[in-house]
Structures are given as C-alpha cells and as structure tokens.
Amino acid sequence: MAITSANQLELLQTAEAVAREKMIDPDLVIEAMEDSLARAAKSRYGSEMDIRVHIDRKTGRATFTRVRTVVADEELENYQAELTVKQAKQYKAEPEIGDEIIDEVPPVDLGRIAAQSAKQVILQRVREAERDRQYEEFKDRKGTIINGVVKREEYGNIIVDIGRGEGILRRNEKIGRESYRPSDRIRCYVKDVRRETRGPQIFLSRTDPQFMAELFKMEVPEIYDGIIEIKAVARDPGSRAKIAVISYDNSIDPVGACVGMRGSRVQAVVGELQGEKIDIIPWNEDTATFLVNALQPAEVSKVVFDEEAQKIEVVVPDEQLSLAIGRRGQNVRLASQLTGLDIDIMTEAEESSRRQAEFAERTKLFVDALDIDEFFAQLLVAEGFANLEEVAYVESDELLSIEGIDEGTAEELQARARDYIEELNRKAIESARALGAEDSLFEVEGLTAPMVEALAKDGVKTLEDFATCADWELAGGWTTVDGKRQKDDGLLESFDVSLEDAQNMVMTARVQLGWVDPTELEAQADAAEEDAAEGEEPKA
Structure with a gap:
C-alpha cells in the first residue's frame, strides 16, 4: 500500500480517534505514525540512511525526507547520512560543518510485513503514552x-x-x-x-494507618482547615486503633471535635473501617503525659523514661495490669506504636520488689567494700548513693549532711572507698596485662582499669583494636529488626558509659594513632556549636 494512494485525511481521523479513546494527546499518535513510516522507509532505502517523515497536521500529507550532516573529510564514515563540505556545495552555497542537507525522497510502498511492523510501532508508542499519562495523573x-x-x-x-x-x-x-x-x-x-x-x-x-487519618480529615472540617492536627496514628486493622490529636485553637477541644455531636463523626469513620474501635487521645509534648493518655483506659501510677534507650517503664496498679496490656497485648502494642517507644509494663508490687532487690544489692556492696554495718549501708543507699565512686569522690559536705555522720566518719568512709577502688584497679590491671592488653590502652582518657580488663576479655587488646570499635559496640544500643526494637549489649555497658562518652574515647584513640587530625575535630566541634546556636541540626 502506498501512502500516497491512501486517503490522507484518514491518518488524522485515525489519530484523533485513538487519542480520544486513550485520552492522550493526538500529536503523540501522529508522532508515532511518523516514526513507524520512517522505519518502514529505512527498510526500503537502507538502514544507514537518516529518513524522516512529517505528517501535515491539517492535510494529512506525509512528506519523506533524507537528512545528511556535513562533516570534515577525515570524519566521513557513513556515506548515506554524511557528506563532506565539498560535496555539500552542490546543495548549498557556503556549507559549514554541522549543517544538515535535507532533500525529499519518494514515498514508499508499504508491503504487508512493513504495514504490520508500522502498526506495532504505533500501538507500542500509544501504550507508552497512555502509561505516562496514567502515572502523571496518579503520582x-x-x-x-x-x-x-x-x-x-x-x-x-x-x-x-x-x-x-x-x-x-x-x-x-x-x-x-x-x-x-x-x-x-x-x-x-x-x-x-x-x-x-x-x-x-x-x-x-485499607489497613494503612494513614487511611484512617485521611478519613478523619474528610469527616472533621477542623482537621482539613489545620485547626486540629493528627500527630500520630496506630492501628490493629479491623479491631482497634488509637489516634493522637492536638488543637491549635484553645477554644476547640480536639477530642470532642473528632468525636462529633453524639459521636456522629467518629461513627462515620468506624462504619467505613468495619466497626474498628477508635480511641481518640489528646497529644502532649511531655512524653510521660502523652503515654499516660495513650494507655487509656488503664490508669498509670508512675512512668520512668530512659531517654537514651528510647524505652519507658510504666507502673500500674495490680488490678489494672490486664487492662493496660489489653487482649493479646493489643493496648500496650498500639500505645507503643503511637509514641514510638518501647514500653515495659509492671505492677506496683513488681516495681516494689525490684526496688527492694536493688536496695539490697547496693547495701551489700557498701557493707562488703566499706566494712560498715548494714544499718549504716542502708542509710547511704537511702540518701541516693549508688556506687563506691560516688562515696569516694563526692564533696564531703554531702556526706556531712547525713544525720549521724561527722567529719571524721566522712573522711574514714571516703578513705576506705578509695582504697577499695585502688585495690580493684590494681587487680584489674594485673588481669588485663595477663590477658595481653597493651599499656597504650590504659593511657586513653576515660578508660579505667576495669574497663580495659573487660575489653581484653573480649579480644580488644591494642589501641588499634579499640580505635576500630563503634560507639554502640562499647556503650550498647538499640536496633529495629522487622519493626521490633532489639537490644545490642555493649562491651562497657556495665560501666554506665554513654554513646557520647564512647565516641569521645574512640576518637581520642584515633587521634593518638594519627588516624584523625585534631584540628579537623576542633573545626567540626566549632561548626556544631554555631549550628546549635542558630537552631540548626549539627552537620555530620
């Protein structure tokens, strides 16, 4: 079939019909037709030729042209698509390198195979255009x-x-x-x-937590207008959910606005979610207050927050334990998702037993180490002393403030504590050296002899070994695996070493080894201080 023998307007009508059906630009369909005709022409005239086709958008007439590029003599490779400056002078008075010489060629007859190939090209391009249109619309x-x-x-x-x-x-x-x-x-x-x-x-x-948030946005005009904000959502799809809201207008109760008159607003959401029970909770900047709200309807006696581990302990009355945990742990699980914290729930009796055990452990430590009677040791623990270092190096005034301790007693207590610590350090040094620990480890600021002993027991025996440790390997930390937080034990965790302390000690070791330039560290510290002063996040 020759293109010239076809009804030229039929091309435009076909393109218009396809574009309307697929809801794409008619120009894209015509460009696909031009591309397919150009490919068919190349199969007739030669694949090395640069054949281009233009379909007139008004008449439908297809024009076939051959394009050749002017190149330098030594760069001439494709005689079908390129020509030299001398050859180009036949077509142009003063040709320059890079010019295109365009001349029209006769239309080709489309055989059955060529016509089928052209049809496939058009369909492919139309499909691609339709996919692009869908993606742009829905992204x-x-x-x-x-x-x-x-x-x-x-x-x-x-x-x-x-x-x-x-x-x-x-x-x-x-x-x-x-x-x-x-x-x-x-x-x-x-x-x-x-x-x-x-x-x-x-x-x-339909199970994503944000689905419920968007439903509330549709039902509660105050959320749509930004007067009320949804701060957090947690769902057990089809069963129960918790949503935390805050109002930026003191005259509007966020919980009441979300519930609606006689529960009309929340019931509309519940109906869409197949009867899912929804607890609407007021959000609070104070973590402990927010958690108490999140654990409703259970009552909370006390909250203990471990900021470094992002873990929180909640103490509830004995009779409230099952309510706080919920059926199959649902209530505490949703509260954990809502707050982003690990939550340990214990009864008042369990907390009391734990505190008594800690009290007894510290009392025994003071009795054994300081050679004092149990009553005196209990007195120290009750005043907040948790370890021997606190007794040995605290200001004597703090000991003198305890009833029954005079200046002589205070000096004697501190002397005994220091002697005990020195003896422990001596034994730790001997043990560490016996395990193969190098003396360079003892010179790292912040590392005590018992710490070096603990490192040596785990195979960290040289300054190089220590300098390759990560801060979390020393201080411990938390990682999230499959949505669950897991504890990573640190080599020095028992010594209450924080992540910041561990990082400083490792960096000190790297400076001593010459791995890190101390001037660069000072520059980074100065930049971090400037960012903090300006209210920015410190640069990594």
Missing part, C-alpha cells in the same frame, strides 16, 4: 483517598477500577473480614504509585 494522588469499583479478584487481590486506570488492593491490605464482589463500590488509600515496565502500578490499602 500526585499518593497519600489520598480514592473511590473505585471492584472489577475482579485475582489470587486474593482485588483489582479496582479507579477511572482512568486500575489499582490493586493486595490481600494483606484488606481489613480481615472484608469481602467484595464485582461492581461493589470501594474506598481506598493510595499507598504507592510506581512506574514499572508493564505500566504504572497503583497500590491501594
């Missing part, structure tokens, strides 16, 4: 709620018609007891939109 809808119609179910996954595309609701993104039939209307959260080879993939969810 900005990520994080929003979308309404759709169930088309079919595939291996437990629901395919949803969402207008100009299809979304997939995977089986693990469905609320447990939900089931759908074709043509059912469904409301979902657009969790992700990815560009893949088979087209844009739109992943939907």
Whole structure:
C-alpha cells in the first residue's frame, strides 16, 4: 500500500480517534505514525540512511525526507547520512560543518510485513503514552483517598477500577473480614504509585494507618482547615486503633471535635473501617503525659523514661495490669506504636520488689567494700548513693549532711572507698596485662582499669583494636529488626558509659594513632556549636 494512494485525511481521523479513546494527546499518535513510516522507509532505502517523515497536521500529507550532516573529510564514515563540505556545495552555497542537507525522497510502498511492523510501532508508542499519562495523573494522588469499583479478584487481590486506570488492593491490605464482589463500590488509600515496565502500578490499602487519618480529615472540617492536627496514628486493622490529636485553637477541644455531636463523626469513620474501635487521645509534648493518655483506659501510677534507650517503664496498679496490656497485648502494642517507644509494663508490687532487690544489692556492696554495718549501708543507699565512686569522690559536705555522720566518719568512709577502688584497679590491671592488653590502652582518657580488663576479655587488646570499635559496640544500643526494637549489649555497658562518652574515647584513640587530625575535630566541634546556636541540626 502506498501512502500516497491512501486517503490522507484518514491518518488524522485515525489519530484523533485513538487519542480520544486513550485520552492522550493526538500529536503523540501522529508522532508515532511518523516514526513507524520512517522505519518502514529505512527498510526500503537502507538502514544507514537518516529518513524522516512529517505528517501535515491539517492535510494529512506525509512528506519523506533524507537528512545528511556535513562533516570534515577525515570524519566521513557513513556515506548515506554524511557528506563532506565539498560535496555539500552542490546543495548549498557556503556549507559549514554541522549543517544538515535535507532533500525529499519518494514515498514508499508499504508491503504487508512493513504495514504490520508500522502498526506495532504505533500501538507500542500509544501504550507508552497512555502509561505516562496514567502515572502523571496518579503520582500526585499518593497519600489520598480514592473511590473505585471492584472489577475482579485475582489470587486474593482485588483489582479496582479507579477511572482512568486500575489499582490493586493486595490481600494483606484488606481489613480481615472484608469481602467484595464485582461492581461493589470501594474506598481506598493510595499507598504507592510506581512506574514499572508493564505500566504504572497503583497500590491501594485499607489497613494503612494513614487511611484512617485521611478519613478523619474528610469527616472533621477542623482537621482539613489545620485547626486540629493528627500527630500520630496506630492501628490493629479491623479491631482497634488509637489516634493522637492536638488543637491549635484553645477554644476547640480536639477530642470532642473528632468525636462529633453524639459521636456522629467518629461513627462515620468506624462504619467505613468495619466497626474498628477508635480511641481518640489528646497529644502532649511531655512524653510521660502523652503515654499516660495513650494507655487509656488503664490508669498509670508512675512512668520512668530512659531517654537514651528510647524505652519507658510504666507502673500500674495490680488490678489494672490486664487492662493496660489489653487482649493479646493489643493496648500496650498500639500505645507503643503511637509514641514510638518501647514500653515495659509492671505492677506496683513488681516495681516494689525490684526496688527492694536493688536496695539490697547496693547495701551489700557498701557493707562488703566499706566494712560498715548494714544499718549504716542502708542509710547511704537511702540518701541516693549508688556506687563506691560516688562515696569516694563526692564533696564531703554531702556526706556531712547525713544525720549521724561527722567529719571524721566522712573522711574514714571516703578513705576506705578509695582504697577499695585502688585495690580493684590494681587487680584489674594485673588481669588485663595477663590477658595481653597493651599499656597504650590504659593511657586513653576515660578508660579505667576495669574497663580495659573487660575489653581484653573480649579480644580488644591494642589501641588499634579499640580505635576500630563503634560507639554502640562499647556503650550498647538499640536496633529495629522487622519493626521490633532489639537490644545490642555493649562491651562497657556495665560501666554506665554513654554513646557520647564512647565516641569521645574512640576518637581520642584515633587521634593518638594519627588516624584523625585534631584540628579537623576542633573545626567540626566549632561548626556544631554555631549550628546549635542558630537552631540548626549539627552537620555530620
């Protein structure tokens, strides 16, 4: 079939029809036609030729042209697509290198194979344009709620018609007891939109915590207007959820606004979530207060927060333990998700037993080390002394403030404590050297003899060994694996070494070895201080 024998306007009509059906730009379809005709022409005239086709947007007339580029004599390689300056003078008076010489060539006859190939090129380009259009349309809808119609179910996954595309609701993104039939209307959260080879993939969810947040935004005008903000959401899909809210207008109660008149607003969300029970909690900047709110309806007696480990201990009355934990640990698990903290719950009786055990352990330490009677040791513990270092190196005035201790007694206590510590250090030095620890380790500022002994027992025996340690290897830390926080024991954790202390000691060792320039450390410290003064995050 020759292109000239065809109805030229039919090209434009076909392009218009395809563009309207696929909802893409007609120019994209015409460009695909031009590309396919150019490929067909190359198969006729030769693949080394640069053949281009232009279809007139008004008449539909297809013009075939041959393009050759002017190059230097020594660079001429492709005689079909390039020509020298001398050769170009036949077509142009003063040609220059880089100029293009364009001349029209006769249209080609499209045989059956060439026509089929051209059709495949057009279809491929149209599909690509349709995929690009879908991706551009839905990528900005990520994080929003979308309404759709169930088309079919595939291996437990629901395919949803969402207008100009299809979304997939995977089986693990469905609320447990939900089931759908074709043509059912469904409301979902657009969790992700990815560009893949088979087209844009739109992943939907009904279990994502943000789905509930978006539902509240639709039902509560104050959230939409920014007067109330949702600070955190935690869900056990289909069963129970907790949502923390704060109001930026003192005259508006955030919890009451979310509940609505006679519970109308929250019930609308509950209905969409298949009866999921929702606890609406006032958010608070104070971590302990927020946690007490998050554990509702259980009552909390005391909260102990370990800031470094991001862990919190909660003490509840004995009769409130099951309520605080919840069925299968649901209440405490949701509270943990909401606050982002590990939560240990214990009863008042358990906390009392633990405190008594700690009290007895410290009392025994003072009795054995200081050679004093139990009553005197208990007195020291009750006044807040936790270890021998505190007794040995505290200001004597603090000891004198304890009833029954005079100046002579205070001096004697501190002398005994120092003697005991010195004896421990002597034994630790002997043990560490017997294990192979080098003297250079004892010179690191901050490392005590018992610490060096502990390092040597674990194979850290040289300054080089110590300088390669990470701060968390020494001080311990926490890592998150599969959404659960796990404890990493540190080599010096028993000595109450913080991450900052460990980092300083390791850096000191690296400076001593010449691995780090101390002037660079000072410059980084100065920059960190400047950032802190300006309210910025310190630079890494």
